[in-house]
Amino acid sequence: MGAKPLPVMTPLHELLSRIRWDHEFGKGRFVFGYEDHIGHRIVQLDVHDLALDPDNPYLFDVYDEEGAMHSIPFHRVKQVFRDGILIWQRRH
Numbered sequence: 001m002g003a004k005p006l007p008v009m010t011p012l013h014e015l016l017s018r019i020r021w022d023h024e025f026g027k028g029r030f031v032f033g034y035e036d037h038i039g040h041r042i043v044q045l046d047v048h049d050l051a052l053d054p055d056n057p058y059l060f061d062v063y064d065e066e067g068a069m070h071s072i073p074f075h076r077v078k079q080v081f082r083d084g085i086l087i088w089q090r091r092h
Helices: 012-021
Strands: 030-036 041-046 051-053 056-063 069-073 077-082 085-089
Touching: 012 077, 012 085, 041 077
Parallel strands: none
Antiparallel strands: 030 041, 030 077, 051 056, 056 069, 077 085
């Protein structure tokens, strides 16, 4: 039986904790869609491609095609997909 989608109102940090600590739920492939202010689009990123800073729970780091690191605030995450299915979306 598959995991139930999380309600929209679930805070993102709770979803991250569930991905990390719920072994069965965390087996899925998770993709974040975050808002790119420069390109004015939603960028999709595999959760394994982001780096979490334990000293700053408000940001995650990503590397672009040229290898430059960018810090992205979690409030710019707009969507989360699990195995291609939208399970979380930020209210606008």
